[in-house]
Amino acid sequence: MNQAILKNIFSQAYQPFYITFLIVCLVISFEIFGRIQRNIGRTEENRAFRVIIITYIVYILDDLLWITLYTNPKLFVLTKILEYLETGILTVFTFSWFQFAEYYIDGFPVKNGNIRRIFYIPLIIACSNSLFFCLNIAGLAGQHIIAARYLYGVNSSADFFYMIFAFVHTLISLKREERKTRQQRYRVILECILYPAVGAVVSLFIFYVPFIIMGILPSTIKILIEMQNAHIYTDALTGINNRYRVNEYLERQWGSITESQPMYLYLIDINNFKSINDRFGHVVGDRALVAVADTLKEVASEGIIIGRFGGDEFILADALNHEPEQVKIDLRKSLEEHARKEEFSFSLTISIGYAKCTTPDQSITDVIAQADHLLYEDKDRIKRLS
Secondary structure, eight states, X not given: OOHHHHHHHIIXXXXXXXXXXXXXXXXXXXXHHHHTTSOOSOHHHHHHHHHHHHHHHHHHHHHHHHHHHTTOGGGHHHHHHHHHHHHHHHHHHHHHHHHHHHHHTTOHHHHOHHHHHHTTHHHHHHHHHHHHHHHHHTTSSOSSOOOXXXXXXXXXXXXXXXXXXXXXXXXXXXXXXXXXXXXXXXXHHHHHHHXXXXXXXXXXXXXXXXXXXXXXXXXXXHHHXXXXXXXXXXXXXXXXXXXXXXXXXXXXXGGGOOSSSOEEEXXXXXXXXXXXXXXXXXXXXXXXXXXXXXXXXXXXXXXXXXXXXXXXXXXXXXXXXXXXXXHHHXXXXXXXXXXXXXXXXXXXXXXXXXXXXXXXXXXXXXXXXXXXXXHHHHHHHHHHHO
């Protein structure tokens, strides 16, 4: 089918449908962006997801302008420039999606600065390639028009590198992860990478249909829903369960407590936290809270749930019958290692109180009150020793 026939089809029927579809996607994208302005998820995830939506909006606008002008032969060069720009925008999008996935699974490409810089290389190459082809078609670079297949070959390679890396890395992390809540997070990422990837593959064989845009839309909606659901149960700063989630878990498990299958509840409090905030600032105080949360994450597994109970107080519920005194030793030793890595200019220590429940006849409130009482006894002991 030649270009003249395609343009005739576009002008008569398909073009209005295409434009309408893009406008619908654009409206939904603005709605999603408006919703993520609220504080959901961790800061890095929020920032990366916003970049995804912004890039998606720019991609739609570019495609919308291209399809509107496509049927005008006098604007051939402009439509080609828009087409070539679109390939660069798509690479920015796939890079943003890769970054979001890595933040979501706490991957090494976003934790190590030197490694992170390496992952910018395909992005820089693809964007430079798109810019060169735009200048070339406009007659500003090179003496001859270069075939577009070279542009698509390079940029598509960068796109698939980011998507495949994120997919495989998430899949490996899923296989290694034992916590079901984390496993669910990883499955969501895998599913949301798959939609646009399938759209990109199909678009290589079927032209003039916005398969990529169609694939991206359900992924962004699903991620938004997942982040909002996580916000209901997760503490935004530390990434661990909030008090609501812990209470929900305890209420669900409380009826199965027996003498042979008891539940230990630990309350953990940062010593002198107010003075840390007053002397070093709230940013450093937040880092201290995250360090304690990371310490708790190391002991969390099936049968153990952790959460931020409020302020600088944390809770740990253990249904696996670990020796309480050993748990306290392990927590303090792990916190020392985390504090050393953070290079705090103060001593970061915790007080710990625990209570054992052997029957559901004991109320959750009473057991927490027992743990809280022992927590303050431990805090007083530490004060006397210091």
